[in-house]
Amino acid sequence: MKPINQLTSIVTPLDRVNVDTDQIIPKQFLKRIERTGFGNYLFYGWRFQEDGTPNPSFILNNPLYEGSEVLVASHNFGCGSSREHAPWALLDYGFKVIIAPSFADIFYNNCVKNGILAIRLNEENVNHLIKQSTEHQKKIFINLKEQFVQYEAEEKFTFDIDPYWKEMLLNGWDEIALTFQFEDQIAAFEKKHA
Amino acid sequence: MPKTIIEKVWNDHIVYEEKGKPDLLYIDLHLLHEVTSPQAFEGLRLNNRKVRRPELSFATMDHNVPTKNRSNITDPVSRKQISTLAQNCQEFGVPLAHMDHPDQGIVHVIGPDLGLTQPGKTIVCGDSHTSTHGAFGALAFGIGTSEVEHVLSTQTLWQSKPKTMEIKIIGELGFGVTAKDVILAIIAKFGVDIGTGHIVEYTGEAVRNFSMEERMTICNMSIEAGARAGLISPDEKTVDYLKGRAHVPDGKAFEALKRKWLSYATDDGAGYDKTLEIHSEEIEPFVTWGTNPSMGSGISSSVPYASDYAVQSDREELRQALTYMDLEEGTPLSSIEIQHVFIGSCTNSRLSDLREAAEVVKGKSVHPAVTAIVVPGSFSVKLQAEKEGLNKIFEEAGFQWRESGCSMCLAMNDDVVPPGERCASTSNRNFEGRQGAGARTHLVSPVMAAAAAIKGHFVDVRNMLSVHA
Ligand code: SF4
Numbered sequence: 001m002k003p004i005n006q007l008t009s010i011v012t013p014l015d016r017v018n019v020d021t022d023q024i025i026p027k028q029f030l031k032r033i034e035r036t037g038f039g040n041y042l043f044y045g046w047r048f049q050e051d052g053t054p055n056p057s058f059i060l061n062n063p064l065y066e067g068s069e070v071l072v073a074s075h076n077f078g079c080g081s082s083r084e085h086a087p088w089a090l091l092d093y094g095f096k097v098i099i100a101p102s103f104a105d106i107f108y109n110n111c112v113k114n115g116i117l118a119i120r121l122n123e124e125n126v127n128h129l130i131k132q133s134t135e136h137q138k139k140i141f142i143n144l145k146e147q148f149v150q151y152e153a154e155e156k157f158t159f160d161i162d163p164y165w166k167e168m169l170l171n172g173w174d175e176i177a178l179t180f181q182f183e184d185q186i187a188a189f190e191k192k193h194a
Numbered sequence: 195m196p197k198t199i200i201e202k203v204w205n206d207h208i209v210y211e212e213k214g215k216p217d218l219l220y221i222d223l224h225l226l227h228e229v230t231s232p233q234a235f236e237g238l239r240l241n242n243r244k245v246r247r248p249e250l251s252f253a254t255m256d257h258n259v260p261t262k263n264r265s266n267i268t269d270p271v272s273r274k275q276i277s278t279l280a281q282n283c284q285e286f287g288v289p290l291a292h293m294d295h296p297d298q299g300i301v302h303v304i305g306p307d308l309g310l311t312q313p314g315k316t317i318v319c320g321d322s323h324t325s326t327h328g329a330f331g332a333l334a335f336g337i338g339t340s341e342v343e344h345v346l347s348t349q350t351l352w353q354s355k356p357k358t359m360e361i362k363i364i365g366e367l368g369f370g371v372t373a374k375d376v377i378l379a380i381i382a383k384f385g386v387d388i389g390t391g392h393i394v395e396y397t398g399e400a401v402r403n404f405s406m407e408e409r410m411t412i413c414n415m416s417i418e419a420g421a422r423a424g425l426i427s428p429d430e431k432t433v434d435y436l437k438g439r440a441h442v443p444d445g446k447a448f449e450a451l452k453r454k455w456l457s458y459a460t461d462d463g464a465g466y467d468k469t470l471e472i473h474s475e476e477i478e479p480f481v482t483w484g485t486n487p488s489m490g491s492g493i494s495s496s497v498p499y500a501s502d503y504a505v506q507s508d509r510e511e512l513r514q515a516l517t518y519m520d521l522e523e524g525t526p527l528s529s530i531e532i533q534h535v536f537i538g539s540c541t542n543s544r545l546s547d548l549r550e551a552a553e554v555v556k557g558k559s560v561h562p563a564v565t566a567i568v569v570p571g572s573f574s575v576k577l578q579a580e581k582e583g584l585n586k587i588f589e590e591a592g593f594q595w596r597e598s599g600c601s602m603c604l605a606m607n608d609d610v611v612p613p614g615e616r617c618a619s620t621s622n623r624n625f626e627g628r629q630g631a632g633a634r635t636h637l638v639s640p641v642m643a644a645a646a647a648i649k650g651h652f653v654d655v656r657n658m659l660s661v662h663a
Contacts, residue, residue, distance in 0.1 A: 016514075017511055018386055018387075018486055018511070020486070020625045022623070022625040022626065022627060022628050023625065026631070027605065027606050027628075028606070030229050030606065031229075031269070031271035031272055031274070031275050031606070032271070033233065033274065033278050034236075035233045035339075050631075075387065076387040079386060079387065080322065080623065081336075082230065082320055082321055082322040082337060082338055083229070083338075084230065084339040102390060104387070104390065105390060105422045106322060106338060109337075109341065110338035164215045164352070175340070176241070176344050179348045182350075185209050186209055186218075186246075186348065190220075190349075
């Protein structure tokens with residue numbers, strides 16, 4: 001996975017609560033056996049009309065937000081299934097950072113494992129970001145090492161993150177390789193419980 | 195110090211701990227299915243890694259499999275996913291219950307069926323409804339594909355210790371009220387993210403009285419309340435259920451195991467980070483009317499009004515849900531007409547579910563406007579039901595009797611609800627498009643689904659059941 005630290009991007013606002021994994025990537029697209037190629041189907045039901053043409057009122061189809069790497073949404077983002085296809089689709093589409101007041105647990109983990117930075121900000125700041133970025137396309141600056149996002153010169157919000165996940169994201173570590181360093185402890189546990 | 199079952203099982207599985215880091219937990223049982231595993235096996239191959247403990251893994255095919263003609267998977271991509279799992283299991287030595295194997299079924303139905311699921315175990319699967327296995331007092335949770343790969347190669351996972359939550363169900367359930375109604379009522383009362391960051395233990399008189407099947411229904415939907423896992427302390431019922439199952443030893447070994455299992459139960463006086471309570475008398479047969487599992491009400495009530503909600507974002511969410519569901523505010527739930535009925539899924543496809551539903555439909559006919567299917571949770575549930583003649587009861591009433599699998603719960607196979615049509619479903623998710631693009635899902639218990647199939651609209655099943663008291 002690719003390391004992530006700083007980035008500057010336009011923010012894409014998705015003003016919805018409880019966005020579930022069935023919305024992020026509908027199940028008819030889960031049959032691929034690769035990790036790539038899911039971006040075309042991201043938010044499929046909202047993004048496309050019944051005849052398959054883009055839905056002009058959906059934010060991802062607004063050319064002003066093209067190339068955005070940061071998605072901001074309301075609380076409980078990523079609820080529902082454990083499908084990692086959801087972060088794969090977000091990443092494949094180009095989103096590297098998701099901001100919301102809260103995330104579903106499994107989704108949050110799945111983001112970390114794929115190098116997506118999921119940032120929890122309080123509801124008030126998120127609502128502000130959603131409102132502002134709906135009205136005009138402004139750039140946001142994100143710094144993981146220093147744990148802050150900056151929207152306007154005077155709008156700097158800090159965020160919390162588990163130090164272990166932070167290290168993983170900053171370094172782009174392969175978690176399995178890390179765990180292999182604990183081979184002896186694993187073997188000892190197995191011996192004791194055999 | 196008295197401990198909860200959550201702490202006991204957790205502490206028993208710590209391989210390594212260090213301040214400021216998640217704990218490295220040992221995993222006792224890893225269940226796999228065809229949808230969330232291919233990329234994990236591919237990862238192993240790319241990095242030249244092997245499966246550390248294939249004998250602690252167990253795979254089956256459930257999400258994609260046809261429920262009509264097993265030998266003919268029309269969708270080439272589904273076929274590929276299924277054959278890929280078979281190849282991966284063979285290459286890495288993972289035991290597999292293939293589509294045609296007598297042990298096949300929905301992964302969360304066969305684990306308990308086979309006795310793989312046991313109290314005190316840590317159980318994971320690339321599937322959020324892994325919480326089902328918590329009914330036995332196991333710490334069971336869903337994981338993503340990267341974690342599947344991690345467990346395959348190390349038999350461990352890094353996990354931050356979650357908070358503990360008790361959900362106490364006070365009093366006995368009323369006549370005709372099922373475990374499904376209880377969990378829907380809990381989610382409606384407390385919301386879809388109340389459990390985030392927590393593992394839930396369900397307690398109270400009603401829980402003790404529940405059969406193991408009913409406990410599975412409750413634990414199954416823990417994830418719909420946002421909790422990663424939900425469990426119930428083991429008792430004699432748990433032990434009785436497991437006795438004699440294929441993967442449970444017998445004789446002296448069983449006696450020793452039984453003592454160990456029971457020792458996991460929460461100690462008297464143990465504390466939780468949070469406790470929520472719900473009174474059984476508040477609960478009647480439930481129907482969801484919206485697009486997440488918290489949007490439901492008792493059958494005697496109506497679709498709410500936007501003006502019932504104080505917060506603007508809740509009103510907006512209601513409006514979006516009702517637009518999708520094509521429902522008006524204030525519509526009585528019993529007037530909603532349905533075109534499909536699905537009895538199945540890892541929430542409600544066990545033998546007891548089918549027996550109860552059969553009781554309702556016996557001697558009656560499915561409404562002419564309704565297409566109704568029963569999809570047993572596993573091959574063995576299907577066989578047992580056929581032995582008891584349940585298939586006959588369903589078929590005579592006009593239901594279709596199918597092969598086991600996930601089927602219309604997520605409609606990855608051919609069992610799809612057409613756009614704009616309504617389904618009374620015993621599954622666990624009513625998200626937009628879950629049962630097919632544009633399909634409208636109402637979550638209910640098996641008896642409520644059976645009653646709706648007969649009437650063509652929702653009804654209070656209590657009026658159709660005879661009281662055996
Ligand atoms: S029955 Fe439905 S919820 Fe259960 S494992 Fe299958 S798809 Fe998932």
